[in-house]
Amino acid sequence: METLHVDLAGRSYPIWIGPGLLGDSARWRALIRGRQVLVVSNTTVAPLYLHSLAKGLEGLHWSSFLLDDGETHKTFANVGRVLEALGELGARRDACIVALGGGVVGDLAGFAAACWMRGIDFIQMPTTLLAMVDSSVGGKTGVNLPVGKNLAGAFHQPRGVVADTDLLRTLPQREYRAGMAEVVKGAAIGDPDFFAWLEANADALAAREQAPLIEAIARKCAYKAGVVSRDETEQGERALLNLGHTFGHAIETAGNYSEMLHGEAVAIGMVLAARLSERLGMAGAGDTARLVALLGRLGLPTEPSGQHPASRLLELMRLDKKNSAGTQRLILWRGIGKAEIVAHVPEAAVLDVLLPG
Structure with a gap:
């Protein structure tokens, strides 16, 4: 224990x-x-x-x-x-x-x-x-x-x-996989060593082996506990825990909370955030590729379904709690383990990553 x-x-x-x-x-x-x-x-x-x-x-x-x-x-x-x-x-x-x-x-x-x-x-x-x-x-x-x-x-x-x-x-397999998205998210935000550990143990985690599973839960909880202890009411650092969530929440809302599980939407949202970071010159394609590969090995989706227009998703993203003064404020990254809050993100760039293909 x-x-x-x-x-x-x-x-x-x-x-x-x-x-x-x-x-x-x-x-x-x-x-x-x-x-x-x-x-x-x-x-x-x-x-x-x-x-x-x-x-x-x-x-x-x-x-x-x-x-x-x-x-x-x-x-x-x-x-x-x-x-x-x-x-x-x-x-x-x-x-x-x-x-x-x-x-x-x-x-x-x-x-x-x-x-x-x-x-x-x-x-x-x-x-x-x-x-x-x-x-x-x-x-x-x-x-x-x-x-x-x-x-x-x-x-x-x-x-x-x-x-x-x-x-x-x-726990049904789909629900289990959805939970793994939040484990990956913690590593992607601020712990590149944990991300590498997840890559090394992805098959064991997918098979629900108890020892690596308990270690993964504990490492993710320890990371989040530290962040919450330093920023309980999300005035700064805690906002980083929302990597992928602005995209993901828009996807969930567009589907009336019934098409996708939260973790599935977050997995897609993280990939979209990584691609947007590429477009803005903040990170390289190699980090995005590693993220996509790890999520795929854990059985998670990495692409939007295409059922909802990009313009609709962008409209929903404008309601995100992190936005201020009418501007997009997103959690992006400079590669694995290096997430940051980025204000005044151009909506044209956001729309670009939301478009199919």
Whole structure:
């Protein structure tokens, strides 16, 4: 098992990574300060793992709220339903939400926790690879709107992250591959040695071998924990974690959050960001080729589907939260491990990489 910490001003929380953690209630139950718990999960995960979690909640006053599965259910309406469930539980200020699920569950449950009585505790228990390596760490919570992804939300840090790698055994192959995109992203942003390690271990990771998988999760979480500790509310360095996301979110939004998984869109977005970096003279084609090759070996897409006009994708990119004063502000790179924030990116260059071919 690996233990990491996110160290913030005046507070810290653990990230536990390894097998058997869901059943290790002596470890995570200490994070629950009150007697009331609402478990938020979904209709896919709950039948598999809610009974195991329930054993660790014995003696507490708890209930569960289940979402339908999928990105399309990360909405304000469902936040309202979680808040109603907290009301029915009679939740006080020392109540706790446990988010048992992937990124949708974690983001929505965390946002509800931030809203109830202006902030109660929550614990992340991610059940997907993508959630383990990215969304469960760092305190970003929120929901999607028809005009854009994650445009409503709050920074609200969890009490802890319990990443039980045994839960990945039931994760569908497509979801597993999507999670690998976020692992690659961390290396592409700021760790060229980790990127080379991923290239050397790509086949083992694709086969879900446990030892390299746990190491990959831990290395990605350690990198993100360091960034979050230095820049909790994304005033500077933390924005680098969005490499590929401006393109990727536009692709997701254009498809009404139902055509592509988040990690698939991010994989394509990273490639587009790398190509744009080439066009702007910031990086060479060799780094883009290495990125495309690694993503391909991990079973991820690297090209847009062509279903949505480039002009539509550019329009959606203008709504990105990193933009300011009406100008495009993107995360690009100067090669593997050298991402940076670039302001005033010419829209003509962005449109150029979005066009087919």
